[in-house]
Structure formats: C-alpha cells, structure tokens
Amino acid sequence: MHAIIGGTGFYEPKLFSGSEEIERNTPFGKVSLISGTYKSGRFFFLPRHGKVHTLPPSRINFRANITALKELGVKNIAATSAVGSMKKRFPPKSLLLATQFIDFTKLRHTSLYDEVVHTDFTTPYCPQMNATIKKKARELGIKVLPSATYVCTEGPRFETPAEIQMYSKAADVVGMTGVPEVVMAREAHICYASLCIVTNWAAGLQRTLSHSECMGIMAEKRRDILALLLESLLSLPSEKACSC
Numbered sequence: 001m002h003a004i005i006g007g008t009g010f011y012e013p014k015l016f017s018g019s020e021e022i023e024r025n026t027p028f029g030k031v032s033l034i035s036g037t038y039k040s041g042r043f044f045f046l047p048r049h050g051k052v053h054t055l056p057p058s059r060i061n062f063r064a065n066i067t068a069l070k071e072l073g074v075k076n077i078a079a080t081s082a083v084g085s086m087k088k089r090f091p092p093k094s095l096l097l098a099t100q101f102i103d104f105t106k107l108r109h110t111s112l113y114d115e116v117v118h119t120d121f122t123t124p125y126c127p128q129m130n131a132t133i134k135k136k137a138r139e140l141g142i143k144v145l146p147s148a149t150y151v152c153t154e155g156p157r158f159e160t161p162a163e164i165q166m167y168s169k170a171a172d173v174v175g176m177t178g179v180p181e182v183v184m185a186r187e188a189h190i191c192y193a194s195l196c197i198v199t200n201w202a203a204g205l206q207r208t209l210s211h212s213e214c215m216g217i218m219a220e221k222r223r224d225i226l227a228l229l230l231e232s233l234l235s236l237p238s239e240k241a242c243s244c
Contacts, residue, residue, distance in 0.1 A: 002233040003033075003044040003069050004226070005079040007177055016043065024068040029061050031068035038230045044072060048079075048177055057155040057176035058107050066112065066184040076129060076191045076236060078229040079182075083150065083175040084158075084202035086168035091198065093221065095137075096145040097130050098194040102171050103179045106154045110180045112187045119187055128242040129193035129232070136232040142224055148172040150196065152179035161204025174202055191244040195229060197221055 016036030024031045034045040046065055049055045069077065081098075090096060101124055103110075111117065130146070137144040151167045153159055155176035159167070167174055178194055185192035 001044070001073040002041060002076045002078070002236075003046060003072075003074045004229055004233075005046045005048050005065070005077060005181065007048050007080045007082055016045065024071065026064045026067040026071065028064035028067055031061070031064050033068065039234060041230075041234050043230065043233070044069065044074060048181075058105075060177065062181050062184055063109055063112055066181065066188050066190070070188040070190060074190060076126075076233055077185055077193070078129065078133070078233055079178070079192065079194045080225060080229070081150075081175045081178050081194055081196045082199045083173035083196045084164075084200050085173055085198045086164055086202045086205070087172045090145060090148065090172055092200055094145055094198040095143065095221070095225070096148045096173070096196050096198070097133060098125055098150040098173075098178065098182075098196055099130065099147045100124060100149040101179055101182060102149065102151040102167070104151060104153050104167075105179055108154075108180055110183065112184050117187070119183070121183070121186065123243075124182055124186070126191035126193055126242050126244045128240065129191050129236065132235055133193060133195065133228065133232040136235055137228055140224075140228060140231065142228055144195070144228075148196065150175060150178050150194065152176065159203050164202040164204050168202075173198065186244060189244065191240070191242060195225060197225065 016038055019034050019036035022035050036043055134144055149171040151171035151174050153176055173196055182192050
C-alpha cells in the first residue's frame with residue numbers, strides 16, 4: 001500500500017480514479033485523507049495542511065497523520081515539499097530529492113513515542129525509493145536533482161537573511177514541514193522519500209518572499225510531480241532492499 005503526502009499546492013490528486021474521502025481515528029486525533037486508485041495500485045493521499053491549506057506548520061498533527069497511514073497498511077510514503085533554495089545549483093522550479101535533514105523546529109512533538117526510543121538516522125530517507133524516483137524521472141524526461149540537505153524551520157514566518165546565511169553553511173534548501181514527518185515515518189517502519197520543489201530563493205537572495213509566487217510554481221509543476229510519484233511508487237520492487 002502506498003501514500004502521497006501533499007504539501008503546499010497539492011490538495012486533490014486529479015490522477016486518482018474512484019476517489020473517496022475517508023476519516024481515520026487515531027490515539028493522536030482524527031485524520032482526513034483520500035483513497036483512490038491509479039492504474040493497478042491503491043493509494044492514499046493526505047493533504048498535510050488540510051483540504052484548503054488551513055493548518056500552519058506548527059499545528060500539523062504529524063503523529064496522527066503517520067499513525068493513520070501505518071494503521072491503513074501503508075508501506076511507502078512519497079511526500080512533496082515546497083522549499084526555498086540557498087544554493088545556486090538549485091534554482092527556482094528545480095525538483096530535488098532530500099537525502100539529509102537538519103532540524104531547527106521548536107514547538108513540535110518530535111517522536112511517535114513518549115518513552116525513550118533511539119532510532120538510527122544515518123540514512124534518513126529511503127535509498128530504494130530515492131533510486132526508484134530518479135530512475136522513473138529519467139524515463140519520463142523529468143529532471144530531478146539528487147542529494148540535497150534540507151533544513152526544517154518552525155514557521156510559519158519566512159526566515160531572516162541572517163538565519164539563511166547560517167543554514168546555508170550546512171544545508172541546501174529550507175522548508176517548514178519535512179521534520180518530524182520523516183522521523184515518524186522511520187519510527188513506524190515506513191519507507192519515506194521527499195521530493196522537494198524549489199519555489200523561491202531564500203531570504204536575502206531575493207528582495208521579498210511571496211506565498212502567492214510559491215503557489216504559482218507549485219501549480220505549474222503539480223501534474224508532472226504527481227505523475228512521477230505515482231509511477232515511482234508503482235515501480236517499487238516487492239522486496240525491500242533497505243533497512244527502513
């Protein structure tokens with residue numbers, strides 16, 4: 001079973017057939033998501049910010065979201081994230097795969113567990129999923145840049161130029177929602193990949209930052225990204241070659 005978690009600009013998967021909205025009650029709260037089919041596969045689609053983008057990053061119930069997908073039998077999650085670029089090699093409209101993250105969030109639950117559970121994060125994102133997405137992107141003629149480090153900030157405000165200057169010494173792109181989602185997916189033993197869409201240069205690298213500009217780029221790339229993720233998930237081998 002596969003799932004796509006949609007970030008900014010990704011609310012309704014038009015490529016699904018037989019779509020229906022379902023609700024799942026978890027120990028952490030209720031989750032609304034969409035069930036549907038694409039070709040030979042059944043998928044779940046979870047809009048991270050809610051159906052009409054009402055949830056700011058700090059209020060997303062990551063524990064409920066991941067728990068709901070786990071209870072539904074999901075084995076693989078492909079997530080989308082809008083990011084700002086801190087490096088020239090990742091200009092706006094670029095697609096890239098996250099391979100490492102740095103966590104600068106402050107107000108969130110950081111784990112599915114309330115007790116002490118140590119989880120290895122040497123390889124935070126599923127290498128098998130990343131390899132499959134890169135292969136499928138080449139087949140579809142979609143350019144995806146590999147190997148980027150993602151820094152996650154609390155939001156919902158954009159970062160200051162001073163913060164970006166500091167983050168850029170260790171990371172490539174900045175977003176507000178990738179952590180702790182990736183952490184909880186690993187704790188739930190679900191393979192997880194994050195396809196990031198660069199919607200803007202980070203603060204200090206352009207004059208101002210506009211949410212509407214970000215949404216415009218997401219709308220432009222949306223259909224290609226969904227097709228890539230759906231085809232990639234269908235192409236995953238039945239046997240795992242990862243330790244997720």
